Amino acid sequence: MINSMKKDSFKIGIFSLVIFLFYLYLSYCTPLTHDDWTWGIEHGMNRFYDGFKDYNGRYFGNFCELIITRIDWFRILIMGVFGAAIVVLPLLIVKTTKLTIAFLSLLLMLSVSSDMFSSTFAWAAGFANYNTATICILVYLLIVKNIFYEKRPSYSMWLIIFAIPLGIGSQLFVEHATIYNIFTGSFVIIYSFMKFRKIFYFHVTYLISAFIGAIIMFSNGAYVRIFTGADNYRTIDTDMGFFEKIYSIFSSNMYKYLIMNNIFLNFVLAMFCIFLLVKIGTNLVTWKIWVKNIFMVILLIYPFYQPIVVDRMQLSIFSDVAKNSEFEAWLSLLFYLTILFTIILFFKKSSLKVELSFYLISAVFVASPLFFVTPFGSRCFIISYVFFVLFILRLFVYLVDEKIIDLKPLTIPIVTLALCLLVAYSIIFTQIKISDNDRMNSIYKQVSDGKKVVTVKPLKNNKFLWHSELIIPSGQADNFKIYFNLPKDIELKNAPE
Structure with missing residues (x-):
């Protein structure tokens, strides 16, 4: 048993090295674009000398952008490391050394839309803010994942000290991640106290540090300009009511970025939830049988709507564009709620139910500040996407451990698809470099x-x-x-x- 675990850990180590080299090569092939050139010249340094006054509070993100647009080898290295980390850190969080699950993580991260990929990994400015913020969240979750275990967690003094730079630094990349970190830090303290009847120094230190970081970020004059309407780019619409604003933003384009555009991800989400309903949803009362069947219909239909109905058949349910968007938004919300309530209603293991629900709720909560500040793009949803990936991987680990899913028949398809995308991206970016x-x-x-x-x-x-x-x-x-x-x-x- 121990030898098998060591062998699996060695395989994951080799996998991580290969993925690092892959992302290292992609970063070598990726040119600077758009406002990267501005950051790489005197204009960028002037922002730094001015303390980014009235620009934004993304101090660490801005500083990272200044460095990577000036030092090519550092940009290539850091983008290679962080690219691999977004694939590997979720494996550590869900505690798996299964190579098949590792390839699924890679497959899911390479299955993001081209718009999301281009505005995060393949754009230095996007990478400097959004990928870095994602890594900070994953590092924190890696440390506090033990709150979902039965054994009471413990943290070394070094970790408690590390909570200070982690908490402050995590807040200085993107605004919606800053708000989310306050939420998740509070949740961790409350949940840990309810479960273990104890408040842990690491949790408190992180939350206090996160509050300090948030104050540093939002004390920048740019946010006063946004709230007063003086900013020409970012605005807060005060003409609508609270709920009207949320409905308008979600039904116009947010549902696409958050859910609908994640075509392969949605397919995997639906497939695993169907497995769960079929294998676990037995000996149910009548109303749960009806709910289970309805859930399965929704899970079977939604993943095929975008690739077949919209892309292939180019069919609109309504001739009016606004009404059609509203229909798709409601359909997307229904799909998300189906997944969430599949876990809440049919999952019996309480700690794992909380963990899985936490990932799903986090995927939406981290995007919620975007309801009130416009404009936003697909890059803003990379953190939400990673939370969906975390949910899938954790559920997959459970389904394999409980022998609900046999891993062996899935190994060849998952590895093959992942390697095909890896080769495809390598060719694409080689051509870009040339x-x-x-x-x-x-x-x-x-x-x-x-x-x-x-x-x-x-x-x-x-x-x-x-x-x-x-x-x-x-x-x-x-x-x-x-x-x-x-x-x-x-x-x-x-x-x-």
């Missing part, structure tokens, strides 16, 4: 030839990059010239794709 080199060589040649109008070629596979095409004319294009030491008097022109 086209980026070709673009810059072409620009420098045109400049050396004395041309005053320089054509900028588009990058290949640019849907996996965040706004890689220049906006001309704009400050972005001017900063592009400064970053790459191009003559100021040349005129840039985008080549047709």
Whole structure:
């Protein structure tokens, strides 16, 4: 038994190394885009010298962006490490050394929409804020996961000391993560006290530190400007009522980012919940049998709605776009609630029920501040996506441990799909690297030839990059010239794709 566990741990170690090298290669192939060029020149340093006054309170995220746009090897290294960490940390949190489950974690993280991938991992500015915030949350969950065990947790003095930089630092990346960390820190203290009748120093130290970090972030003058309507980019709509605002935002586009666009993730969520209902939902009272059957119908229908009804058949249930969005939003909410109440109503193991419900509720709660601040994009939902992945992996571990699912028949399909995506991403970003080199060589040649109008070629596979095409004319294009030491008097022109 011990030898088997050591062997599995060794395999996970090799897996982690391979995934690190994979993300390291992707980061090597990923060019800077959009406002990365601004951060990489004097304009970015001016923000730093000004203390990011009235810019935002993402102090650690901004500082990370300043570094990674200036030091290429550090950007490649840190993006490789954090890319692998988002895959591996959930495995540590759910306590598994099963290689098949590790490949499922990789498969799920590579199955994010191209929009989410391009605005998080493949965009230095997005990575510096959103991926880092995600890692901080995962590190905290890794430490406090023991509150869901039967044995009373214990924390070393070093961990209690570590809670201070972790709590403060976690708050200085993105605003909705800052608010979530206060929520989860409070939940951990309350739940631990109810379960163990004890308040732990680590939990309290983290929460106090998180409050300090939140104060540091939101003391930035940018948030006063947002609340007063003086900010030209981020706004809070005060014309609507509280619930009207929530309904309007969720039914217009939030449901897509949070749930509907996660096509493969939704399929896996539905499949595991169906397994749960079929295997555990036996000897039920009449009303639960009806609920179980209704849940199974919803779980079978929803995952196929987006890829088949919308994408393949291009069918709209309603001709009016707004009504159709409302229908999809309600359908998405119904799917989410079905998963949540599958756990609440049919899962019998109390501690695991709380843990699984916590991941599901966290996926929504961490996105809830976005109801009130616009605009937002798919990058804002990477943390929610990771919580759904945590839910799947933890449920999968339970289903395997209880022998409800046999792991062996699933190994080849999961590993094959994961490796196919790994190879596909490697090819895609190799082509991006080649086209980026070709673009810059072409620009420098045109400049050396004395041309005053320089054509900028588009990058290949640019849907996996965040706004890689220049906006001309704009400050972005001017900063592009400064970053790459191009003559100021040349005129840039985008080549047709």
